[in-house]
Amino acid sequence: MFLGTYTPSLDDKGRLILPARFREELAAGLVVTKGQERCLAVWTAEGFAELTAQMRNASRAGSADAAIGRSSRDYHRVFFASAYDCQPDTQGRIVIPPPLRAYAGLSRECVVIGADTRLEIWDAEAWADYLDAAESAYSASGSEAAAD
Numbered sequence: 001m002f003l004g005t006y007t008p009s010l011d012d013k014g015r016l017i018l019p020a021r022f023r024e025e026l027a028a029g030l031v032v033t034k035g036q037e038r039c040l041a042v043w044t045a046e047g048f049a050e051l052t053a054q055m056r057n058a059s060r061a062g063s064a065d066a067a068i069g070r071s072s073r074d075y076h077r078v079f080f081a082s083a084y085d086c087q088p089d090t091q092g093r094i095v096i097p098p099p100l101r102a103y104a105g106l107s108r109e110c111v112v113i114g115a116d117t118r119l120e121i122w123d124a125e126a127w128a129d130y131l132d133a134a135e136s137a138y139s140a141s142g143s144e145a146a147a148d
Helices: 020-026 045-062 066-081 098-104 124-147
Strands: 015-017 030-034 040-044 084-086 093-095 110-115 118-123
Touching: 020 040, 030 045, 030 066, 030 098, 040 045, 040 098, 045 066, 098 118, 110 124, 118 124
Parallel strands: none
Antiparallel strands: 015 093, 030 040, 030 084, 040 118, 110 118
């Protein structure tokens, strides 16, 4: 399980130092791909394989409905076409490919968050904006749950 918030910097070569507490789990290899809300998702190789199997099963179940089938195919194409296998170097750095850096708008200052089964990499400013909006909704949903 990936937890916490970390603030590594992207160097001039597009490399990001992975948080030390996750390096052992990611040492065998990882997959970086587009995430939702213009962040990047980082999966262990094993976690990515499990996700792939879940996606295959879901697309087969929805293939009877043409609209769901098309939507699923579109998502699969974008998701897998933007996936890159990475191997951390001995210092725990990975190279973020230029297309993914552009997608996520990554500048020098980044935020890496633990998101249960994956890590997410955000541009620091984009993360701050997202967090401001999401925390308001999070607080509101908590008070609604308490009222139930």
